Amino acid sequence: MLENQSKELSENREDEITRQLCANGLCLKTTEVEAKLDEGNIQEAESSLREGLSLNSELCANGLCLKTTEVEAKLDEGNIQEAESSLREGLSLNSEEARALLGRLEYQRGNLEGALRLFEGIDLQAAIQRLQASAPPPEKPVTKKNRPREPQQQPVVPQHAASLVLEAIYLKAKSLQKLGRTAEAARECKSVLDSAEKIFQQGISDAQVDTRLQETVSHAVELLPSLFKDSGDYQEAISAYRRALSSQWNLDNDSCARIQKDFAVFLLHSGVEASPPSLASQVEGSYTPRNNLEEAILLLMILIKKFNSGKAKWDPSVIEHLTFALSLCSQTSVLAKQLEEVMPGVFTRVERWNSLALCYSAAGQTSAAVNLLRKSLHKHEQPDDLVALLLAAKLCSEEPCLAAEGAGYAERGVKNAQGMDEHLKGVGLRMLGLCLGKQAKVPTSDFERSRLQSESLKALDGAIAFEHNNPDLIFELGVQYAEQRNLKAASRYAKEFIDATGGSVLKGWRFLALVLSAQQRFSEAEVVTDAALDETAKWDQGPLLRLKAKLKISQSNPTEAVETYRYLLALVQAQRKSFGPLRTISQMEEDKVNEFEVWHGLAYLYSSLSHWNDVEVCRMWEGRREFKPALAAFLDGLLLDESSVPCKVAVGALLCERGKEYQPTLPVARSLLSDALRIDPTNRKAWYYLGMVHKHDGRIADATDCFQAASMLEESDPVESFSTIL
């Protein structure tokens, strides 16, 4: 035991240079003694202790003083009985108090086994019972019957004794914890809290508690959950955390914040689902979390609020945990709000702008994100931040009017992707290609358009050298080729994309079908669409059905087209009815079929059917005037979406048809069609009907040009525009 002890001591020496034993204002430095103990020289240690204590150190209690020399010497010899009795006699302490004092001495010296032996010798339960009896109403007279072993009535408040005993149990728990016996430690620690709770039934308040007792209680409150956690008793850990946070322990702000954080982390990451807090702890009208994530987020938000109001010390891990939790929930706009409220000085402004930009872009608030990135990429801030540059380029690539700006960011990104970051060069090139491709949609001239398109292709080709295995890039390259009507290359990339993703991405199927339809291979396109329908759950089939209907029309099969449209309509309506906001249709988010689109399709079909002489179909729609409902449907469509090219073209077409008899509608048709062509210059039908308008008006040369454009486009026209996919 002595060897053990001296080893422990030598370990402690490095960080603990002076240890003192104080009693009632008198102190004893034990350095010298310990040094001698380390050398194993007990005799000398003892004698120097004697000397030292005879000068200025004594243990005092109850108005009596005692030299500790003898006590320590006896302890070192392992003679607890004698050490205790000399304390008891010398200081008029009772057995528990004496042992508690000795135990703490041993614990501080790092001799855990020794401390444990001392603590185990105390009948703590009995001591606690006595304290309970004495504590709640402090004025209650303490009879001798209750405390038979107490030789004398103490002048101090019972709290003092309580503090000593509770500290002893707490240290017992600590010793057990350090020895790896966590389950036992948890039991001891819990008994500290149980007793404290009984002693202070009304909760602890500053006025009535002494600091040392408060310290022990605070420590125990904090220790208990982690002990249960370490011993694998997760449900107990959860209730210990809740108990720590709900009962009135009079914790200081920092330790309360630490417990809240630990609990939040446990809830977030333990993978153990906590049962909701008990009804007893709920106050009417207050928010009660229902599951782990809710509880964790609540706690983290409360912590951030405490930091912001200066009630607790800033802990950087809290905002990271909150970032993780809220990103998991896809609630990055809430996160943005939290970040905005963080006190200045915690983050640099560029850091703050960039994280906010990430939050806003994840929440789909593109313009807010771009504005922030503009600030952080300003030449006086951090113009070379690669992640910010790439994010800015990506966001800009989604908006035609921002695409030119985005191309600038992408170019800077490519330039800065060096050294450690060289692997991001491909990403930069890819973004450059996307931005240029988008820019080509709002060109000033045809020449400019083709220049941008070829540069876009060049950039994407450059990107694929870096990321030949990136299916997204393959897809984007395919779409770019398709938009330039290089259908062979487009179909190759479309197939490669489906292979690489194992057919798991819906837009891949749609893209291949569209390319095939542009190649006028309608039946193959339909086969692809059917295969895609097989791979798709019912609720996601909308766009495929719409595509299929259009393919049927292209193959002059209107009855089946009508059937498909009807099915689609039923699906869309059922979808609208059966799902609230809780459903996220992962792949269909941007590409949901609008009900109005279906009506539009049907209306279009009706109006074209009016030209057919097929008896059966005619009978089906007999007596119905197609023009008006169709026009109404299109106008509804236009009201819903001002820039819808198909609607403009369709209304233009209808007005144009009508213009044969009713001249005044022609200028309206013409302006609608020109408008549509400004947005989508490859729209074959718009060219065709514009030609018709010119023809009706008698401008034959203009009409010829338009028809020529239409016929050129017809040879390579997909049933739906390629730009609907990207």
Added chain:
Amino acid sequence: MSDSSPTHDSPPPPSITGGVSEPTVANESDTNAKCQTALQSLSSIVTTATIPPTISLLLEDNAVSAAISSLLQLPDSGAGDNNLCRWLYDTFQSAEPPLQLLVLRFVPLIAGLYLSRVPLRQPQAGFEAVLLALYAHETTSRAGQAVTVNIPDLSHPSIYHESKGPAKNNSTCLNIAVISSTLDPHGTVRSTRRARIVGVALELYYGKISMMPRESKLNFCESCEKWAGQNGEREEQKPRALIPEEESVAVGGRSEKDTGRIPLPWELVQPILRILGHCCLMGMKGEEDREVSDAASKACQSLYLRSLHDINPKAILATGSLLRLREMALDPKNQIDHTEISSDNVLSV
């Protein structure tokens, strides 16, 4: 066009859609019988290791787990007529929690192999049956309902804080976040639902992760690194080859190291991140835990780089914060034990 249609392989047990059989009043002997049957049939499949006599022993048996793992890693292990897949399927369908735990233990490996093999067009009906069984179990146990979270609004008081806000205003203007969307029953793996089905299996795994052994978690971290693909990790960070035999038979056209890279939609990334969060941050004390935590942080690093390549802001935020959290946790500055008694070495009475 896709490999996922199970019609070409002999499909494993029928009627997956119906969900798990009703857990009857499981009397002890019934449970025991089921466990014994499972053990017996396993012993005919795993021949290289002795099967322990009870399930609880089997859960902790490293030799048997290793034997099962190596069987799973064989190139044709996912086929519809694979005995092991059939055993895993039957075992999970038994609806006995300890047996289900045993199957979940292999989810990381199965999901990892399955998703990475998809572009190789191998028959995988066996893996799909197991994954569908997990999916069906979850679908029935939560009746297809979505899992949601109400993002709290601190202006309302809660059980943990008081607020001067208008408590009378009981209107719930809370943000509702969907953690896991509604589940429709699926009888087969449609390729566009593949990620969701695997994602749900991973959600189930996460729900039991505190009971999962170290090896299983390591398998998961390796799978993640493969899924993320090469995104410019430094040379020494190259992921360990999970299945050397398979990589050597990788199909032409793709270089070997790329075979594992898969599309990572959010429905897959989200459960992945939750599992990695656990592996990264829970228990960094023991040697074994430390190994898991190191592997998880490597996987996190890979996913972080991947999310940069995909410019996926949500994933950048989440993986970035996990990496920073781990860094903080390793920082000795943050390892103060606040429950230690005052260290000023003054003993006062």
